[in-house]
Amino acid sequence: MSIFADENTKVIYQGLTGSQGRYYGLLNREYGTQVVAGTNPKKAGTDVEGIPIYATVAEAKEATGATASCIFIPAPFVKAAVMEAAEAGLELVVVITEGVPAHDEAYFFNKVKQDFPGTRILGPNCPGLISPGKTNIGITAGHIAKPGGPVGIVSRSGTLTYQALYELQQKDIGVTTCVGIGGDPVPGTSFIDCLEAFEADPETKAVMMIGEIGGSAEEEAAEFIKNNMTKPVAGYIAGVTAPPGKKMGHAGAIVSGGKGTAAAKIEALEAAGALMGENPTEAGELMAKIVAELA
């Protein structure tokens, strides 16, 4: 099984008529994702390579029975796009766009949680999710992931997510679902949400978790692992040697006031029983060991 999305998930691409949306929307369709519609109020009635464009998410959902959307809308319009998807009753809203203001994220996270509790937001500023062999919603290169299981992946960083998928593929290890939660201050889906879903998924037998400096999401995940996870976890934290006060690319990746350091995160995760690698390759090797022992 996979978490959050599978081969039956019908997806609307908000921003399918833009260059990024079109490029990745078509790549995702090629992979096997059910890309059933796009939205653009000015281009309703047209199509992108056979994918119909509707004026609104509600109309697209009505016409296609879609339950998910993938957002490639420019940052200034993301808040409205997320609310439109939630109001239309979608269950999963994947926000690829980077550069969304933190206050917008804080607003739509809380608004959706309160008024549309059935909607899950993933991102913003994330690579999306891939259930290898079934569906790929976002910008991950599909062919670097081996379908099947037994590993689930959750990561805060894009390229390190790809690196993790690739390391496992090289070791002939399959993945149930790989979720990129994104590097922004208010991610719609947290490490814990993913760990909980992987723990409940019978096909996922072990979880690989990739974090980075900043915030306390990894420490909270460690607490969850300690108290709620029966499945083994291997992981890696980027930014061990990052100087305090310097933002390392991601809006969330900053060590401030001695908090959010890699050392603290690694210590918390190790105390929770996770095996932590010093680099992505070592984390992949640790996961290979875990998988070998599962058999």
Added chain:
Amino acid sequence: MDLLEFQGKQFFASYGIPVSDGDATTSVDEAVEIADRVGYPVVVKAQVHTGGRGKAGGVKLAENADEAREHASNILGLDIKGHIVEQIWVEHASDIAEEYYASFTLDRSAKQHLGMLSAEGGVEIETVADENPDAIAKIHIDPVVGLTEQQCRDWVEAANLNPNATEGAVDILMKLYTAYVEGNADLCEINPLILKPTGEVHALDAKVSLDANAIFKHPDYEAYDATQPRDEREKAAHEKGLQYVGLTGSVGVIANGAGLAMSTVDVVNQVGGAPANFLDIGGGANAEVMANALTVINNDPAVKSIFINIFGGITRGEEVANGIIEATKRVEIDSPIVIRLDGTNAEQGREILQPHLSEGLLMEDTMLSAARRAVELAK
């Protein structure tokens, strides 16, 4: 984006928060004119992006024009922790009865806004948090609802400020929350927030950090972006639109993606080297971006070797390889380059690079071996 004190005070003033009458200047003569206008005594304050100004002699009280002139000329040009003072702020000195602390920031863990208020101001809030955590009254604010006046009143009461300060504090905190939200701030902090003997409440300092992602809502923030502290290397990278952070070592680092770039910096350290920088060239790796990145790194005199660490995702290995070769043709590079190329079509990419390899362009199979090689070459 961190604002200088005077920018923060002007930002506060634009939301109606009372700040001291003053102005910023780069000249001694003008400093005296400002002092004459706002009335003595005045405080002359260095405007730099670092703390510890007072200890470094960057904050001085002047009773008259002669003193104002003396302090202004001493402080302008002063070196405070490597920051040369180019600008000073001159304001009318305030009488202080009590000093408080107030701030709004985003609590990423709670995913709500966090307000902190303390009767123990004027010192570092981290110190108060460590030594006397009960002295800080905290509230969480739902971004959907915002801060209500009743909530604000209860909060002020919980902080045990002098009762004379209640009305003034509620007024300032409501305005500060508006500034924080409408201004898309990551942090709005007043330390100290003062109660004057005459009963008014007043922001004596301003620490403001704004969300650079919100520039589209506030085109005037471009001006703040221009005054961010950046060294020469960071300035050059910023102009090219590169995600660059200057570090102090000798191994130049280029990687695609923030996570991988951070990881590369880590690995260079782990094998006993010291990275000269963090540089994320983003998802793709075309010749132009690569050439820009190599130019910035090559201009750093501390760099002795360059480590290019690329993971091909959607961008295929052969495109990355061609981009690197094209870039090295465009830019004359003084240091040896070590490439690690992995991911999609890495094999094809490596084949393309093979005939171009030399003493100045090396290739390694793994991130670790490439890091070791680059570190050796930097010695």
